[in-house]
Amino acid sequence: MVDHPRARKMAERIQQIVAQMLDTRVKDPRLGFVTVTDVRVTGDLQHASVFYTVLGDAAARADSAAALASATGLIRSEVGRQTGIRLTPTLEFIADAVPETAQHLEDALRAAAVRDAEVAALAAAATYAGDADPYKRADDDGDEVGEVGEDAAAGPVGGAHGEPDGEPTDEV
Incomplete structure (x- = not known):
């Protein structure tokens, strides 16, 4: 969805107007504690969806929805008067x-x-089902398999890279 800056500004303004109208001018006893959470306006500014929440149970939400539906004309005329645009957007109230x-x-x-x-x-x-580390086992001579012994430190016959002791080679 493309974000139109003018539509975003209009949505913010409509949100302020609707919240003010619900607080001061709409005197319907069915209207509960309504909070306008968001307003979305189409890119051509012809339609506005007003999202709201109501504090209370299902009956309070149903009564507030009926009160908002009956006050839509009054709120829309006030939105048109305060915004001053040529075509006032239609308002749709949606429970958030x-x-x-x-x-x-x-x-x-x-x-x-x-x-x-x-x-x-x-x-x-x-707890462990067996030993804490089941992979360590002892050799015949008592050394652990993972330990480095004296024979293992010398390595294979010869020095590094398989060279015979004391005779370096020139091969690469």
Whole structure:
């Protein structure tokens, strides 16, 4: 979606106007505690979607939706008067799903934290099924396989790169 600067500015202005109207001029008793969360305006400035949340239960959300639907004409005329543009955009009020999504994410994070705590408790109390390091084994002469002995320090017969002792070669 292309971001039009004029549409973004208009959306911010419409958000301010609608919030002010809901606070001061709309006197519908069905209107609950409504918060305008976002406004999106099309690129041609003909349509505005107003996203809102309502504090309360499902009945309060339904009553507020009905109050906003009945006050749409009043709010739209005020938007047209205060913005001064030639064609006033149509307003569509959409209940924002952010609180429900946030609650769902909080529940999922809480459940994950409980599972992580259970796994951490099980890991703290866990013991090895066998030895702590099952890969270390003793030789016949008592040395560990991974240890460097005197014979292993000398390396193979000869010096580095397979040269015989004391006779460097010129081959590369």
